[in-house]
Amino acid sequence: MKIRYKLTPSGSNRSAWDFCSLARQISRLANMGVSRTEFIKIISKMFLDFAKCHSTEFISKEEYIYYRGILLNNRENTFIFEILNSKDINQMPAPLFKDVSPLEELYTYILSDQIIKTQKYFTKTGSMYIPDTSIPLQIQLKNSPSNRSITLDLSNIYKSIVILPFQINSQDNGLIVLKSRNKHFFIKNEVEFYEAVTQTIGLSVSDRRAQFSLRERIKELSCLYDINKIVQNRDLSREEVLQDIVDTLPAAFLLPPYASARIKVDSAEYKSHNYKNSDISIKKPIRLWGEEKGFVEITYFFEKQIETSDIVFLKEEYTLLEAVANEVSKYLEQVQLEEERRKMQIQIRHADKLATIGQLSAGIAHEINEPLSIILGFAQLIKKNQNVPKDISKDIDKIINAAMYGREIIRKLLIFARQVPTKKTKVNINDIIDEIIQFFDQRFKKENISLKYDLAKDLPQIEADPSQITQVLMNIIVNAIQAMPQGGTLTIMTSKKEKEVDIIISDTGVGMSEEVKKKIFIPFFTTKEVGKGTGLGLSVALGIIESHGGSIEVASEPDRGSTFTIRIPY
Secondary structure (H helix, E strand, C coil): CCCCCCCCCCCCCCHHHHHHHHHHHHHHHCCCCCCHHHHHHHHHHHHHHHEEEEEEEEEEEECEEEEEEEEEEECCCCEEEEEEEECCCCCCCCCCCCCCCCHHEEEEEEEEHCCCCCCEEEECCCCEEEECCCEEEEEECCCCHHHHHHEEEECCCCCCCEEEEECCCCCCEEEEEEEEECCCCCCCHHHHHHHHHHHHHHHHHHHHHHHHHHHHHHHHHHHHHHHHHHCCCCCCCCCHHHHHHHHHHHHHCCCCHEEEEEEECCCCCEECCCCCCCCEEEEEEEEEEEEEEEEEEEEEEECCCCCCCCCCHHHHHHHHHHHHHHHHHHHHHHHHHHHHHHHHHHHHHHHHHHHCCCCCCCCHHHHHHHHHHHHHHHHHHHHCCCCHHHHHHHHHHHHHHHHHHHHHHHHHHHHHCCCCCCCCCEEEEEHHHHHHHHHHHHHHHHEEEEEEEEEECCCEEECHHHHHHHHHHHHHHHHHCCCCCCEEEEEEEEEECCCCCEEEEEEEECCCCHHHHHCCCCCCCCCCCCCCCCCCHHHHHHHHHHHCEEEEEEEEEECCEEEEEEEEEE
């Protein structure tokens, strides 16, 4: 941003009007919205042109940070900008400058108000006029034994110097330093005019800072307002909300073109379109229910070195980012609550459906069981008749087998409906598995299935109905065999954990999609052909395990097999 100004100094004897014109130009500059660096550079140039000296220095303090601009009167008008960090300038030796020269030591004494200003070099208001730097400078320090004097050798390329302190507020201050290579270059009578102009700088710095802070606060409040609108939009998914937030954030910071944002929650990351990793960054944690789950980050990235103090994050920007992190945390907690509420509603509906199916199943089982028993009884009675032809006898066998199959379905329905009493006793799961393996041994060979099993030796006994546990394991093993029509590997393992016994049955079969996996415990749901499955096996198995206080977990992927983990407390 280019600022145009016009000063009309007239030789070495300037009028009061000339100084007033300089003061007006400085006052106007405060309202032009320039950055701190540009503000210091323009004021330095104003003084350089006005005084027609060889160099100017501008030092100002904001909170605990000092900023210094040095402007040289050469062809390039070389401008050097520095950030001078100091938490307590009153600690001696002077901590303000890296390599402290005698002149810089003098600056520190003046800024920290450690000099007795009744000496000949000082004006009534505390400015310093040094007409010849080749003469060693003697000054007296406050708070020293007998107001001891120190001598500073200021001799360098600059032969005369004017140091003009100014006050920004009760805590912050600064200096304007005019330097010339000629002795007695500055007119002592003009120093008072320079002092008046310099005090205008203090007001301008304060005004620029207030306007700058106001603009930044407006940006920050607008950002928080926009984020609040984003999280309140129920049409957006969680991913869309977090992405919109990172896209909104950079505009709220001091240098939006160089700023980028990132949100990380667990393993998920959301980045603004221009995100680049950088050492210049700030992060604030995202916490869910008090536990840290991620962070919100703002970074600055500059493709080339720039001369600016604005890469320092403002104190208010730390506060803003913390507010954003808290807003994201609240939003994610709300999303989690909503997801848990939906899951609970699904579970309630599922439980209600199971209860209804259970009541219906029990009623149907009792209604069908009686006529089915009659059919089975008469079929077996006819079968015993020796005069029945062989063809009819074969048909009677079909009737008996069908009736027996029907009774098995009814038995499963009654178990599902909790109509069959449970007879629990102390059992060892390993013993049950050994019996089942012997039962399936020939079928494993026939189906080209290799068996691997690893049964824990120190497995504790559990309180269970052995027939029901056998039914559960056989059901899952049969499903595993059917899932490997071309053969494969069946793995059975047992292990002991704290207060529970685990039974793990894995196959290398066709596996299941996520959609099918969600439905396998629903009664009458089956992926098998008509006549090859009732859809009750796994729902009955789940009912049995839950009646024992346990659970069944399933892990499966298409073409990668399935693993059933049965957990039963002991």
